[in-house]
Amino acid sequence: MDIGKPVLFWLAFALALAPALACYGQAQAPWPPEHGFVVHVYDGDTILVVSGKEKMKIRLLGIDTPEKQGPYTKAEPLGEEAGRRMTELALRKKVTLIYGGDSLKDRYGRYLAHVILPDGRSLNEIMLKEGLAEAYRKFGYTRKKLYRRLEAKAKSACLGIWKLSIKTCGD
Template identity: 40%
Template sequence: MFIWLDHSPIRRKWQRQPKSEEQRKAYDFEKYHAKTFTVVKVVDGDTIDIDIPDGNNNHTRIRLWGIDTPETKNPKLGVMYFGPQAADFATELTLRKNVTVYLEKHRTRGYYGRLLAYVQLPDKRFLNKVLLSEGFAYADLRFRHNSYNKYKQLEASARSRKKGLWEKVTRDQLPEWLQRMKPNLRNK
């Protein structure tokens, strides 16, 4: 009698991967939601890496839900106005610090496969909200989420107080999506 037990780590890893979108959301929610991780890299103001493997990567890339910061790494756009400042601010608040990740059940991943999350800082504030209220981010109006209306208010408040990028940003320095969605937006 011959018995072969396949102990291949590749096969086991493959078997654990979710097969449907609903399974993927449930898998992400169980793996990440309300759990604490260390930030190992700040890619730019709205994108960070945490210290837990994701698929074939040694880390998990998180895109902050509901906000958009000026780009620092986009090959088409180059470095946008206030992009480096937003990235530096996010780095100061998160790099090598423990953060807690919160997801929305209806959508856990973005277009590029990044985890969409609200990130709670060690002091219990949420990075998403801090970036908005300090003028380092725009409220992203392209996708609905639980904090959509609150985020619009935070951006409006930062704009009226001329915080961060709102002090000197010009219309042509705004992201294209924001120029399209708010054709009458002016830096007041």
């Protein structure tokens, strides 16, 4: 009985399948990163970026900050502070947009992105670490586990919004 041909067949099959298996489970968005310049801050989780000749409204992926008073929103505690902090961090800065959500845009037409500053820090992570945002739970996105951990650390340290909502903080 000649077993050489079946062995060669399965070896060739395994080698052909290896690249696909190497990528299995790695959450990567199908959209390449973009570079731009922040020209406006709407609030703690939404900015306006100019990339090339296009103006793009960006919703920071995976985080939710308290709302500022606006035409369609009621002010929430620390909403103004979150907006001021985002302005301080991002306005007139070059940024890199890294897409990593289930979709490129949300239902309002805003691009969903992790926003990286020139020094390599993530705006999304900064807002979570400082307790000015909570990790978004509803949809899938890259860095979700990290964002949940950063939220938990801010919560246990009673930072920002967590100081207002946890009975054990400040007592």
